[in-house]
Amino acid sequence: MSPEVWVALALGLVLGAGATAVAGYFRRREVLQETTLVPHRTRQLMAALQAGAVVIRRDRRSAFSNQAATALGVSRPDGALNTELADLAEEAWRREETIESEIAVQRGVLHTPRFVHARVTPIDDELCLALVNDNTESRAAEQSRREFAVNVSHELKTPIGALSLLAETIEEAYEDPEVVRKFAKKMRKEARRLTKLIQEIIEITRLQSGGSVVDQELLHLDGVVHEAVEAAKVAADAKEIRLVTDLKARPDVYGDRDLLVMALRNLVDNAVQYSDAGTPVTISLDARDGIASVSVIDRGIGIGDKDQERIFERFYRADPARARDTGGTGLGLSIVKHIALQHSGSVAVWSEPGVGSTFTFKLAVHQEAS
CATH class of the missing domain: 3.30.450.20 (PAS domain)
Known part of the structure; x- marks a missing residue:
C-alpha cells in the first residue's frame, strides 16, 4: 500500500478510537450523574x-x-x-x-x-x-357499578309502573267483578316478576361481593342434579315438557349445595321457558379426566352467534319481548356464571337458531387422597 493509504488508515483508527472513548466518557458521566442524583x-x-x-x-x-x-x-x-x-x-x-x-x-x-x-x-x-x-381494574369496577345501578333502576321501573297502571284500572272498574279479576291476575304476575327480580338482584350482588365459596362440602353431584330437576318440574309440567335425566357418571365435588342447585335450576328453567310445548329437555351428567360436566339440552328457539357472546351479561336478553312474557329478568345466566366462577368452574353454551341450545356447567371432580 502507498504511504497515503497507510496514513488514511492510521487516521481512521485514531478517530474511531477517539469517538469510542468520547462516547464512553459521556456514558460514564451520565451513569455517574444518575448515580449521584x-x-x-x-x-x-x-x-x-x-x-x-x-x-x-x-x-x-x-x-x-x-x-x-x-x-x-x-x-x-x-x-x-x-x-x-x-x-x-x-x-x-x-x-x-x-x-x-x-x-x-x-x-x-x-x-x-x-x-x-x-x-x-x-x-x-x-x-x-x-x-x-x-387504576384499570378499579375504573372498570366503578363503571360496572354505575351500569348496574342504571340497569337496576330501569328494570324495576317496568313492573312497578305496570302495577301502578293495573291498580288504577281496578280502581276505576271496581264495580265490574270480571275486570277486577282479570287485572288482579295481571297484578299477581307482575308482583311475582318484581319479587323474582329483587331476589336475583340481591343474589348476584352477594355473589359479586365475594371471592371463592366459603361454605363448601363434599357433594354427590347427581343428587344436586336431581334436586334442581325436581325444583323445575312444576314449570315443565305446565308446558307439557318432559325433563329427561341422563346420568353417565356420579362424581363427587366440593361446593355450596344451595348455590349449585340454584345454578342448575336456572339452566333448566331457561331451557323450559325457551322451548316449545311438548318438546323434551335433557339434563346429562358425565365425568372425564377429572372434570364433571352437567349439560342442559333443549330443542328450543336457539340463540344466534351475536347473542351467545353476551347472554351471560347482567340484564342481557336475546329476545326481550319473549323474556318479559316468560318472566325472565336477564339475571339468571349471569348468576350461573358467577356461581361457576366461585366454584373455580365454568359455564359455556352451544346453540343454533331453530335447532336448540346446550349449556354445559363444569366443576372439578373431588379426588380421594391416596
Whole structure:
C-alpha cells in the first residue's frame, strides 16, 4: 500500500478510537450523574415499593425507575418517559406543588389502554418523584357499578309502573267483578316478576361481593342434579315438557349445595321457558379426566352467534319481548356464571337458531387422597 493509504488508515483508527472513548466518557458521566442524583440506598428503597416509582429529570427523562413503573409502561430502562407523565412533572415544577392525575398508557400491539393514577411531587428544581398505580381494574369496577345501578333502576321501573297502571284500572272498574279479576291476575304476575327480580338482584350482588365459596362440602353431584330437576318440574309440567335425566357418571365435588342447585335450576328453567310445548329437555351428567360436566339440552328457539357472546351479561336478553312474557329478568345466566366462577368452574353454551341450545356447567371432580 502507498504511504497515503497507510496514513488514511492510521487516521481512521485514531478517530474511531477517539469517538469510542468520547462516547464512553459521556456514558460514564451520565451513569455517574444518575448515580449521584439517585443514590444506591434510595434505589433499593424504590425497588422495594409495590407502586411504580420514577425520579424524573428536567430533560423529561428518568434518573431512575423501579420495575413496577416499567411494567406499567410509564418508563423504560433507557430513561424514556411516558409523555403525559413528563407533562405532569413540568406542571408540578411550574406550580411548585404536588400534581395528581390519571394518564392513559398504550401498551402491546393492540395498544390497549391502561389507566394509571400518577402523583408527581417536585423534589427540587431538577428532580420530581412520581408514584404511579394501575387504576384499570378499579375504573372498570366503578363503571360496572354505575351500569348496574342504571340497569337496576330501569328494570324495576317496568313492573312497578305496570302495577301502578293495573291498580288504577281496578280502581276505576271496581264495580265490574270480571275486570277486577282479570287485572288482579295481571297484578299477581307482575308482583311475582318484581319479587323474582329483587331476589336475583340481591343474589348476584352477594355473589359479586365475594371471592371463592366459603361454605363448601363434599357433594354427590347427581343428587344436586336431581334436586334442581325436581325444583323445575312444576314449570315443565305446565308446558307439557318432559325433563329427561341422563346420568353417565356420579362424581363427587366440593361446593355450596344451595348455590349449585340454584345454578342448575336456572339452566333448566331457561331451557323450559325457551322451548316449545311438548318438546323434551335433557339434563346429562358425565365425568372425564377429572372434570364433571352437567349439560342442559333443549330443542328450543336457539340463540344466534351475536347473542351467545353476551347472554351471560347482567340484564342481557336475546329476545326481550319473549323474556318479559316468560318472566325472565336477564339475571339468571349471569348468576350461573358467577356461581361457576366461585366454584373455580365454568359455564359455556352451544346453540343454533331453530335447532336448540346446550349449556354445559363444569366443576372439578373431588379426588380421594391416596
